[in-house]
Amino acid sequence: MSAYAVRAEGLGKSYRLGAATERHDTIRDLIGNAIKAPFRNFKSIKAGSSGPAGELFWALQDVSFDLKHGEVLGIIGRNGAGKSTLLKVLSRITEPTAGRAFVEGRVGSLLEVGTGFHPELTGRENVFLNGSILGMDRAYIEQRFDEIVEFAGVERFIDTVVKRYSSGMYLRLAFAVAAHLEPEVLIVDEVLAVGDAEFQRKCVGKMGEVAGHGRTVLFVSHNMGAITKLCQRAIVMASGRKVFDGTARDAVQAYLSAGAEDVAERLFDAKDGMGDETVRLLRVSVVQGAGEPVARVDIQEPFAIEMEYEAFVRFPELNIHLVLHSDEGDYVLQTTLSLAGESLTATSPGRYVARVELPAGALNAGHYWVGSHAQEPYIRWPWGRDRLLRFEVEQTSPLLARYPSGFYHGPMGPLLGRWTRSQVRAEAGQPA
Amino acid sequence: MTAAPPDALLDSADASEIATRRPNAPAATENPSHREPLVIEPAGRFPKLGAKELWSYRGLLIFLVWRDLKVRYAQTVLGAGWAIIQPVLTMVIFTVVFGRFAKVPSDGVPYPVFSLAALVPWTYFATAFAGASNSLVASTNLITKIYFPRLVIPFAPVVGSLVDFLIAFVILLATMAFYHIAPSMSAVLLVPLLVAAMVLTSAGVGCWLAALNIKYRDIKYVVPFLVQIWLYASPVAYPMSVVPARFRVLYAINPMAGVIEGFRSVLLHTSAVPWPMIGFSLLSGVVLFVTGVYYFRATERVFADVA
Numbered sequence: 001m002s003a004y005a006v007r008a009e010g011l012g013k014s015y016r017l018g019a020a021t022e023r024h025d026t027i028r029d030l031i032g033n034a035i036k037a038p039f040r041n042f043k044s045i046k047a048g049s050s051g052p053a054g055e056l057f058w059a060l061q062d063v064s065f066d067l068k069h070g071e072v073l074g075i076i077g078r079n080g081a082g083k084s085t086l087l088k089v090l091s092r093i094t095e096p097t098a099g100r101a102f103v104e105g106r107v108g109s110l111l112e113v114g115t116g117f118h119p120e121l122t123g124r125e126n127v128f129l130n131g132s133i134l135g136m137d138r139a140y141i142e143q144r145f146d147e148i149v150e151f152a153g154v155e156r157f158i159d160t161v162v163k164r165y166s167s168g169m170y171l172r173l174a175f176a177v178a179a180h181l182e183p184e185v186l187i188v189d190e191v192l193a194v195g196d197a198e199f200q201r202k203c204v205g206k207m208g209e210v211a212g213h214g215r216t217v218l219f220v221s222h223n224m225g226a227i228t229k230l231c232q233r234a235i236v237m238a239s240g241r242k243v244f245d246g247t248a249r250d251a252v253q254a255y256l257s258a259g260a261e262d263v264a265e266r267l268f269d270a271k272d273g274m275g276d277e278t279v280r281l282l283r284v285s286v287v288q289g290a291g292e293p294v295a296r297v298d299i300q301e302p303f304a305i306e307m308e309y310e311a312f313v314r315f316p317e318l319n320i321h322l323v324l325h326s327d328e329g330d331y332v333l334q335t336t337l338s339l340a341g342e343s344l345t346a347t348s349p350g351r352y353v354a355r356v357e358l359p360a361g362a363l364n365a366g367h368y369w370v371g372s373h374a375q376e377p378y379i380r381w382p383w384g385r386d387r388l389l390r391f392e393v394e395q396t397s398p399l400l401a402r403y404p405s406g407f408y409h410g411p412m413g414p415l416l417g418r419w420t421r422s423q424v425r426a427e428a429g430q431p432a
Numbered sequence: 433m434t435a436a437p438p439d440a441l442l443d444s445a446d447a448s449e450i451a452t453r454r455p456n457a458p459a460a461t462e463n464p465s466h467r468e469p470l471v472i473e474p475a476g477r478f479p480k481l482g483a484k485e486l487w488s489y490r491g492l493l494i495f496l497v498w499r500d501l502k503v504r505y506a507q508t509v510l511g512a513g514w515a516i517i518q519p520v521l522t523m524v525i526f527t528v529v530f531g532r533f534a535k536v537p538s539d540g541v542p543y544p545v546f547s548l549a550a551l552v553p554w555t556y557f558a559t560a561f562a563g564a565s566n567s568l569v570a571s572t573n574l575i576t577k578i579y580f581p582r583l584v585i586p587f588a589p590v591v592g593s594l595v596d597f598l599i600a601f602v603i604l605l606a607t608m609a610f611y612h613i614a615p616s617m618s619a620v621l622l623v624p625l626l627v628a629a630m631v632l633t634s635a636g637v638g639c640w641l642a643a644l645n646i647k648y649r650d651i652k653y654v655v656p657f658l659v660q661i662w663l664y665a666s667p668v669a670y671p672m673s674v675v676p677a678r679f680r681v682l683y684a685i686n687p688m689a690g691v692i693e694g695f696r697s698v699l700l701h702t703s704a705v706p707w708p709m710i711g712f713s714l715l716s717g718v719v720l721f722v723t724g725v726y727y728f729r730a731t732e733r734v735f736a737d738v739a
Contacts, residue, residue: 002469015737092472092579094736101472107579115577118499120506125499132495133578 005104005185005216006067006090012098013060013085013240059085061240062099069104070214074227074234074248076255082240083220087111087189090218105184105216108135112189114174119163123154123173126162130177144180151202152176172199179206185216201402204229224252224394225401252396255296262367263389264293274383275309275374279318281383282351283308284372286391296392299365299400299413304357307372315347320354321373323386324411326366332411336375361415364408365395479729486581496588500563501595515596516603519551526551530669539671539702545604545611549699550668550692552604553630556597557688558659560631563589564638565655568646572739582732583725586642590635597627608699618705619698626694626710629717633687636720639728647731647738667692671702680709687713687720 060082067073075083088094090101091109116133117126127148131141141148149158152173154165162170188207204226211217211230221227227234227248234251236244244254265285268274274281285293288303297303305322324332337354338345371386393413395405400414408414505511523544530536531543538546564586568575571585608615641658645651666688667675675683683689690713696702 007469088576088736089472092470093576095733096472096474098474102469103472104469107470109579111577112573116574118503120503121499125502129495129499132492133574133580135580137491 002102002104003068004066004102005069005071006065006101006218007103008063008065008090008099008101010099011060011063011086011089011096011101012058013082013089013094014056014058014097016056058240060089060096063237063240063242064099065235065242065245067216067218069216071233072211072217072219072231074231074251075218075220075237076222076224076227076234076251077237081237083237084111084189085240086237087187087218087220091187103185106135107185107187108181108183109187110134110178110181110189111187113171113178117162117170117174120161122161123149123158123165126173127158127177130174134178134181135183136181148176148180149173151179151206168199175199175203179203179210183215185218186210187218189220190222204401223401223405224255224396225398228252228396229398229401252298252394262295262392264295264391266389274372274385276382278313279309279311279315279347279374279382281307281309281372281374284370284388286370286389294391296394297363298396299363299393299415300360300397302357302360304355305370306356307354308351309354309374310351311347311349313349315345315376317345317377318347318382319345319375319377321371321375321384322354322356323371323373324363325369325371325386326411330411332363332368361413363393364411364413365393365400365405366411367392368411475733479726479732481725481729482581482583486583489581489584492580493584493587493591496584497592500588500592512596512599515599519548519555519600520603522551522555523548526669536670537674539673539696539700541613541700541702542611545607545613545700546671546696546702547669548604548607549696550666552597552600553626553691553695554663554666554668554688555600556593557630557634557691558663559596560590560593560634561637561641562655562659563593564634565641565645565651567638568642568735568739569649569652575739576736582735583639583728586638586728587635590631590638593634594631604699613700615699616701622694622698622705622710625714626691626698629687629710629714630691632721633691633713633717636717636722636724639724640720643724643728643731643735646735662686662688665689667696671696672706673703684709684712685716687717689713 063082063086065073075086077083085094087109088111089096090103091107091111093109093111114130116130118129121129124145127145128138128141132138149155152169152175154169154173157165157169162173165173207217207219207226207230211219217230219227219231231248233246234244234248235242236251236255244251246254264287265283267283268281270280272281283306285306285308286295286297286303287306288294288297288301294303307320307322309320311318320337321334322336323334326332335356367390369387369390371384371388373384374382376382395401397415400408505514508514510517526547527544531538531547536543567585567589568582574580574585575582605615641651641655663669665683665686672680672683672689672693690706690709690711693703693706694710694713697705
């Protein structure tokens, strides 16, 4: 037996992109194209496998890593970063275009729960069917049957066809079958994002149990809390490449600061209309840690929003407003520089950085918009916009990971409230 | 009470949580797998059959067959009765249209039993290969999510249709008894051979069409025509004897021609056993099977990508 359970050497997977759809300028073009279409389609379909035409798209490129026996590896990255493709290659669902991988031991992959479930079959029949699709043999399923049904909590309905199940029951049964798969190498893709909160807690617990039993696990998730909880090590994927490999905590950190749709910083020039010849906004940034701009904020750390502006004339009073809106458009916060002291608003020509610090856990996980307004009280507003940049507060806390994202409502962080409980009486009284 | 900063609160809880959650798997090294590691790499030009692996997944094949049977007749009133109704109803229609109206000759046996002896293997063939050609596209969710030998998928309807075939075959024997026709002794030996040719042909055509279908969805529209054309190119409604002698060799390339003629000859004694034709059918059945499986294996690596 070699030292590694999984070893990937320069894995790559490319797809050929189809040509962009053409425009039909005239009816004649349209008809002409319709007539030519069968031939062209035939050519392009053929090209999909071998022909020289079409642009190559690398869904996975030059990915290498080693995974020791019993190691639990988290894989994180944005949608389309190549995580699922990597899992599909390692599960032998799709073939790599380049590179090689070695896998030692029986592989079980769980890219979706309930694959192969048939609505017309009963729960019992589906357990057997799904189990055999996942690679379990009949004797093994029989032996674990009661355990599976109990885990899913569908004892009463086990002989009912699953099309009559509620979606929750269906998912629970599906996950229960999958959870009892006992391969040496387990490949799991974001299956924890199903079911209600109670069931998700059970799933995370089950995953922890699996990971604790010396099983080698590859685990894709968007739930950063689950990643830090279940994995020792994690890799970060971006555009098909491995961009980080290290401890789960570091990987989560690296991932959070590498957001793309969310923006860490925006710079403005005269064309942007944020201000005029008297005063101008130059920069808005979301910063965390040592002051570097981040688009994704770790919910467990304090962060700050900075606004840099330049005044070209003297203002007796220039107040700076920060506003935050949630992604859903709700007003989350408005605060002003004047709250820190009236004297701060008196502005002589020069550059300033106004900084608003927010404590750790102040905001709930989610996306937020930063807006900035400048105010000459009772005179005018030199600039003002509510949506300048969007950042994300990322859930990384194992404490919150017990429940699915979205469980805690509202823009304020659930950890902001400090709970205490004291017993006010030692014994139970008579129920009313 | 002083408020602890929330991050401190988080950190302490965090640490204890991780300590309990993350036992350092000592069992890992006691998990030996003496097998050779599995190598995942771009496949070579020539695919292997993978018969050994296919055999190890026979349990899955059985489950898929069982599922198809179970689901096919779910929520139907007549259930498996449809396996009887389909060939029998077609026999009635053929008897009226071809036997009565068109006066198609039937080699000296009553037209109903003459056509039924052909319809039983034909119905098997038509349902099996049509089912197989649609099977991959219908199993997209499996192909893109789970690894297993893909051949299991088109094989399932080919095997599953045998159940309907058996039921229909019993009806055929009953019909023969009704007309006082006894099969010849050679039937015991020949019928399994003919069934083998029929199954191989269905599997071969099924593999070809299934693999083509997942890439060129045109196949979906081609299959119904193919079934029809193939029906007229086989001696189902008419006897082999009406085909001009010079076309017979060409005609015999159709493996179902030999199968159907063989069925009639050993069960109904319509002619001497057409050995050359049966041999030819078996041969072209094997060729279809081998090329079909080969083509399937050669293209299966892109199934998950094009599905």
